[in-house]
Amino acid sequence: MLEISVLILTCVMLFITFAPLSPSNHWISRVWEFPRVQIAVITLLLTIASAYITSPIMFTTLFIINALLSSYQLMWIFPYTPLSRKQVPKSNKNQVRPTIKIMTSNVLMPNRQVTKLIDLVNQHQPDVLVTLETDLWWESELASIHKDYPYRVNHPLDNLYGMHLYSKYALEEIQVLELIEKDIPSIHCYLVLNEEVKIKCHFLHPAPPSPTENETSTPRDRELLLIAKQIATQTEATIVTGDLNDVAWSPTTRAFRKISGLKDPRIGRGMFNTFHADYPFLRWPLDHIFHSKHFTLTKIERMPSIGSDHFPLLSELMYTTE
Template sequence: MYEITLIILTALILGVTIAPLYPSNHWLARIWEFPRVQISAISLCLVAASFFISKTYIQLTLIIINALASLYQLIWIFPYTKLYPIQVAKSTTDSNNIPIKIMTSNVLMPNHTATKLLALVNQHQPDVLITLETDNWWETALRPVHIDYPYRVNQALDNLYGMHLYSKYPLAEIEVLNLIEEDIPSIHCYLQLTDKIKIKCHFLHPAPPSPTENATSTPRDKELLLIAKKVATKTEPTIVTGDLNDVAWSPTTRAFRQISGLKDPRIGRGMFNTFHADYFFLRWPLDHIFHSEHFELNKIQRLPSINSDHFPLLSELVYITNK
């Protein structure tokens, strides 16, 4: 029975490792790009368990399959460990440079404990706050921040894709667009740091591939790659952030970075898993920030729970004036 259990578990690990390689955008295939850390950990446990099998040929087969599966998964996630070289330099002390602090928070629309988010905003004082899944209730609940954030874009929706932007800096050329799907908005604007310095910002929240959302990842992938291609044609300072409903190590996010030329400050620093806040053993990085070469990083951190299924993400970039 012990051997049969290990064989079945190894077959399952092999199946979910191979599934994302299948040329399909169906959620049943793409969903296995998310838990690569968990799959690798289970594979290593199965390697250890295989040493207690008496039949040598079965033992060797199970060890090889699980070791290769674990190695394959680790290759994908390795850039998001501290063993990998950092992609974005640590900011230097230069009084001419301009820090910009951005907080991204998927609040979970049915969650009505706005006080926790308000407390974090008060504590960290981000220059830009982007909230996702915010409806009319949340729009009202977040009114206390208006005094500190005079520049705002409100897009309240009750379909889990509402979005609100709060900024201490002036906003210019604001566009709220449904890039791919109706009623799934994104916000695009310039953040005016000074009279001469402005940053192009894209705030995104595409729908995920899942049995309750989209059967395939095609709409999400199209939105991300559409923005990537748009950014690739520009040389201006740029920031893309939001809940992308994709993990940092997926082929789509890799393609996004390669096409856009934007950098990921998490590379070489850690995963900063923001989802799922309630289950420590099922977490991966869904909330992202990417930026052009005009920035260095002062700090990036996952903030405490606000009773959402996502943790807020706080990123402090520094605009380098001599770029």
């Protein structure tokens, strides 16, 4: 019974490990880029279970296959562990430099626990709050924080892709664009940190490949790579944040970083899994922050649940390049 169970599970792990290598962008192939941690754990357990199989040939075959599968998955996620080298240096607290604290929160539109988000905002006082999946109800309920955030961009939608931006710093050259798909907006602007420093900001929330949304990952991938190519032509201080509906280790996100030249402060620190808030074993990093070489990292934290399927992400960066 053990032998059959291990054999069947090994075949399943083989399929879902190699599915993302298919040239297809269909969600059935691409969705398996997300749970690499979970696949690594399962194949590691199967490697251990193989040791209890009595048949020498079956033991050797299953042991080697699962050990290789586990190693392959760990190769993808290793950069997002504390064992890897940090890509972004930690800020020097002795330096007197301007900082920017950003909270990104996918609120889950039907969620009504708005006070939990407001409490987090009041507690941590981010300079910038980005809310995703916010409709007119959320816009109205968050009016209580307007006194602290005089600069705002409101784009409520009832299709799970509304977006709001709240800032303590002045915003210039604001654009709300539908880069690839209709009714899938993104916000682009300059944030005036002080008289000498302006930061180009891109706030994104592309649609994911899934059976209920886009059949393929092509629209999401096109949006991310379009922004990456735009950033690659610039030398200015830049921040990209939002729910990218992609994991940090996917080929698309890796291509985004390579083309844009932006850095990921999670590398060498941890995954900071923000989704799914309700299922501890099924979590991966969907909410991101990337930035140019102009910044070091003061802190990055996953916030407590606000009743959404996403945890908010809080990041603080120090501007170090004049």
